Amino acid sequence: MNRRRIQAVTRKEFYHLVRDFRSLYLAFAIPLLLILLFGYALSLDVDRIATVVVDHDRTALTRDLIRRLDASTYFTVRTILPDTKVAGEALDRGDATLAVIIPAGLTAGIKHERETAIQLLLDGSDPNFSNIARAYVNAFFDRYNQERLGVFLNRQGKSAPAQPVEGRIRIWFNEDLESRNFIIPGIIAVIIMIVGAMLTSLVIAREYENGTMETIRALPLSAGEFLMGKAIPYFLIGLTDVLAAILMAQILFGIVMKSSFWLMMAASSLYLAVALTLGLLISLLTKSQLVANQIALLITYLPSLLLSNFVFPVSNMPAILQGLTRFVPATYYIDILTGIYLKNLNFLQLWVSFAVLTVMFLTLLTANWLQLRKEGL
């Protein structure tokens, strides 16, 4: 390894990047955009469920029920509609996701201490949403009924029997149950893949397409030097992105690492190295920017988004896919990220993931080196 030669390749790659100013600036703008999007705009938490009400009863009691529904943070009563058919159309158009149909005679039923049914129509298209919405509806009416029971028993001079079992819920690791707290760290994994693998997948293919690979082959440059020189600029860009992401998460969204910063940097560097070697290998094997890009999209970006426990839980996947996630580098990096950001773990508790990432890196590096040797470098 000769430092000067590596420097030369790095400088050339930097010139490419700087001359192509937009790629460089997008390499910083895309992470920024992602973090802002996920921090401000995107959430899987359900509140303000758009609700329409059809009130066939129109009494003080039903008005109070509607007011309570609207006052809860989980429901927003949009309009009171005249009949069920219109409510169904509102669901069809997607203007509302929940329709509450209060039957005539609800008030009379309750006054006569009869159990009375209320019909609710729920748009089930989005299962995540409707699962949670359903639980909110049930909880709302449970509370309402408890209150009615209290009133009823009070009138008879009794007190309500204690619930035998009372569930005390404690949430660990993400106490406020904010989806942002796990999505923002996860985004760093996606960013590294985009910058690391997607960008570098074009780097060597470009040399082949422009015919400059022949020139490089003729230079006194070893395979290792060539790889290092190519990887360094993107490594620096990637690391800057990670730092920017960490800072933004902390300053804008108050998401703070529970564990050590240096552990985070070590893990990110390692994962970045895996991404870079993967991108370079794709580039080297395909020799065409179009093909390389498509493959990089398919085997780096999508898996790190989908098969990594990032937004979609691995434990829900079929067994084959669960096995596949074992080969996705992002799985291990996200495991480390959750450990650092949410669970407050140290290196000793995370070493397995570190070890797997290291093995992946070394394997990819060797594959790159062997392939370059075969190409005559």
Next chain:
Amino acid sequence: MKIDRIRIRELVRKEFIQLFRDKKIRPILIVAPLIQILIFGYVVNYDIRHIRMAVLDEARTRESRLIVETFQGNGIFGITRFLHHDHDIEPLMIRGEADLVLKIGPDLSERMKQGKSAAVQLIADGSMSNMASIRVSYAVAVLQQINNTLLHELHPHAVRYGRIDPRIRTWYNPNLDSQYFFVPAIVAVIIMVISLLLTSIAIIREKETGTLEQLIVTPLTPFEFIVGKTIPYILISLAQMAVVTIFAVLWFQIPLEGSIPALFGASCLFLLSTLGIGLFISTVSSTQQQAVMTTFFFLLPFFMLSGFVFPIANMPEFVQWLTYLNPMRYFLVIIRGLFLKGVGLDVLWPQYLALSLLGIVVFSGAVGFFRKRLD
């Protein structure tokens, strides 16, 4: 404007030859969408079918066993571990081996017999907040069921009072099957990615190799050039769309309730926007790397702000307004409407109208911009 059919045809032919000459691209055009729909179809899944629960039963009485057995018999909860000590909980949760831990204190039965409430602890792994919410709500429902059983034992003559019984009917996707929601939408994602990337790269390649200059000096008009360049990708996108749709219906058994011509029409309108954006990207970019990065810059917000995974209703109002500029938003409403709700143009016409307007504006804008740059 005079359009020469033969010239366009020749350009289309050249484009196809060039595209398929690269042996590596052929499998990608077919295999990539299929892999995507397979992975997406199985991965994008919020169905709660299995909740891994660990139990720490310090009471070991009839009542505590009743609680454990009710969870076990529920079908959704799988008790993966019986713990013996308090300090077993933490390592288990850290390794992520349990989603929920149920901890029953030693005084459960005594408190019950005294007519007091006995606390049962449910510890949930909140790392994925949405999943945690759903799991906890399922567990609370089971506890409610246990309470009803126990209350019935304690007070066989239940009080009747004026309570409301909420009967929730779930429309469109009664089994709350994630695949019904996500698989049709993947069709939209796939054509978006393919049409954007392929068009922008196809034109850039001419620029990079310098053949764009050659094409300009031929009698080909800019308009013919654009038409000839985009037709192959319209055809490829539509073919992929057809393959993926057939796959969704046959493999994932997603019912296509609405009409196929309506789906086809919406896809064409949607392609008008994406091709326009692709054309615009290729006009402002000079290298493939630039084009790829710029495409990504467009793809991400289109994808994220479309309601594909993240509900638009959850977004801040300002961002909700922005989504009106996103062609994918309308296309997803149409696709899901056609697949799940079985509604037709009578309900979906505003989406069709918006998609057409956006498509016409974006495409003609991109064509105008491209011609100006060419001069």
